[in-house]
Amino acid sequence: MKRRDIIKSLSALPFAGSILASLVPSKKVQAAPPPAKRDLLKELGVRTFINARGTITFMTGSLMHDYVLNAINNSSKDYCMLDELQDKVGERIAKMAHAEAATVTSGAFSAITLGMAGILTGMDLKKVEQLPNLQDGGMKTEVIIQNGHKIHYNHALVNCGVKLVYVETAEDVDKAVNEKTASMHFLGSAVFHGKIQHEEWLALANKHNLPATIDMAANVPPVENLWKFNDMGYSFVAMSGGKAIRGPQSTGILMGKKEIISAARLSAPPRGATIGRGMKVNKEEILGLYVALERYLSNDHDKEWKEWEDRVAVIEKAAKSVKNVTTNVTVPPVADHTPTLQISWDTDKIRLSGDGLLQALIKGSPSIEAYGGGKNSITVSPWMMIAGQEKIVAARIKEELVKASV
Numbered sequence: 342m343k344r345r346d347i348i349k350s351l352s353a354l355p356f357a358g359s360i361l362a363s364l365v366p367s368k369k370v371q372a373a374p375p376p377a378k379r380d381l382l383k384e385l386g387v388r389t390f391i392n393a394r395g396t397i398t399f400m401t402g403s404l405m406h407d408y409v410l411n412a413i414n415n416s417s418k419d420y421c422m423l424d425e426l427q428d429k430v431g432e433r434i435a436k437m438a439h440a441e442a443a444t445v446t447s448g449a450f451s452a453i454t455l456g457m458a459g460i461l462t463g464m465d466l467k468k469v470e471q472l473p474n475l476q477d478g479g480m481k482t483e484v485i486i487q488n489g490h491k492i493h494y495n496h497a498l499v500n501c502g503v504k505l506v507y508v509e510t511a512e513d514v515d516k517a518v519n520e521k522t523a524s525m526h527f528l529g530s531a532v533f534h535g536k537i538q539h540e541e542w543l544a545l546a547n548k549h550n551l552p553a554t555i556d557m558a559a560n561v562p563p564v565e566n567l568w569k570f571n572d573m574g575y576s577f578v579a580m581s582g583g584k585a586i587r588g589p590q591s592t593g594i595l596m597g598k599k600e601i602i603s604a605a606r607l608s609a610p611p612r613g614a615t616i617g618r619g620m621k622v623n624k625e626e627i628l629g630l631y632v633a634l635e636r637y638l639s640n641d642h643d644k645e646w647k648e649w650e651d652r653v654a655v656i657e658k659a660a661k662s663v664k665n666v667t668t669n670v671t672v673p674p675v676a677d678h679t680p681t682l683q684i685s686w687d688t689d690k691i692r693l694s695g696d697g698l699l700q701a702l703i704k705g706s707p708s709i710e711a712y713g714g715g716k717n718s719i720t721v722s723p724w725m726m727i728a729g730q731e732k733i734v735a736a737r738i739k740e741e742l743v744k745a746s747v
């Protein structure tokens with residue numbers, strides 16, 4: 342083959358670029374430009390904004406700390422065995438959260454699916470492959486949940502093929518339990534929406550010899566909730582890694598009884614022919630979550646709380662300086678448990694609706710996302726902002742309220 346023909350045939354191969362480069366006289370090789378610092382979101386025309394709302398999935402959750410990004414960067418230079426890493430990180434997380442065992446999942450949602458899979462299959466590999474076809478494997482098929490705990494995330498259980506049986510009272514639970522019942526699931530953020538509280542729920546599960554499981558994805562802060570539900574005796578606990586903990590948004594934690602976590606991992610990557618194979622977490626994310634959690638535990642939580650209160654105060658003061666505006670600071674009792682500011686006004690004196698103000702904030706520069714826009718109010722939660730942004734939010738809200746004042 343002539344040199345020209347070699348080049349021609351090589352160019353059809355996937356790795357041809359580098360081989361070709363070695364064949365071309367060196368002075369003609371164009372060195373690749375050094376990777377420039379690119380602002381990719383700007384380049385793509387994707388709107389960025391100040392988050393005055395909280396840990397919202399469609400708003401990309403939370404911002405990872407530098408130490409999380411460092412962990413991701415540093416660990417990206419080596420290979421390791423995915424299972425070995427999960428073993429070691431799981432052990433550490435379990436210790437931090439008072440659980441017998443733990444594993445990193447791709448979000449709280451996947452923690453619930455994998456935990457449910459573990460309950461259904463145990464260590465039976467044949468059953469693992471049969472999921473979600475429960476009847477084929479002779480597996481249990483029903484999960485009991487309170488009416489007040491209905492949430493779209495319960496679909497994480499349905500993914501395993503189970504049927505959700507909704508109940509209202511303890512008597513309903515007694516009636517609902519049968520030989521097909523696999524477990525009893527609780528929604529941590531709905532504790533006040535259901536008739537049955539944690540202790541009674543766990544006692545009922547105990548009485549019927551069923552595992553009790555809990556979705557507490559957004560129940561931190563307070564930090565104690567990290568271990569509280571393990572201490573209470575829930576068989577598995579699912580939480581998000583990319584909310585208050587500020588790990589990668591695509592991570593979560595499944596923790597609880599050793600036999601359930603071990604069984605759950607049979608349905609998790611790297612194993613194929615499982616319902617969980619699509620729920621992969623890479624080593625960098627596993628380690629990112631691990632350091633995020635470690636760091637979260639060592640935070641000065643009182644100081645952080647005070648910072649959030651200070652941010653609320655800055656925005657509250659600016660809003661209240663406008664005539665006919667009233668404010669109210671509350672803390673949601675469970676889930677998104679942080680200082681939250683409601684700003685309301687008299688629409689006879691300020692010609693603006695709540696939705697109108699939200700839209701004006703979105704369209705402004707920088708763009709700001711607040712929430713709860715009603716007829717004459719909006720809500721602001723400053724805990725996921727970058728420190729200092731509260732001043733911009735305060736000024737923008739004041740500006741719009743003044744502009745609409747008659």
Ligand SMILES: *Cc1c(COP(=O)(O)O)cnc(C)c1O
Pocket residue numbers: 398447448449450451494530556557558559580581582583592593
């Ligand atoms: C956010 C959330 C989930 C889902 O968590 P991911 O980590 O995004 O998978 C599930 N349940 C509740 C109550 C949540 O708030």
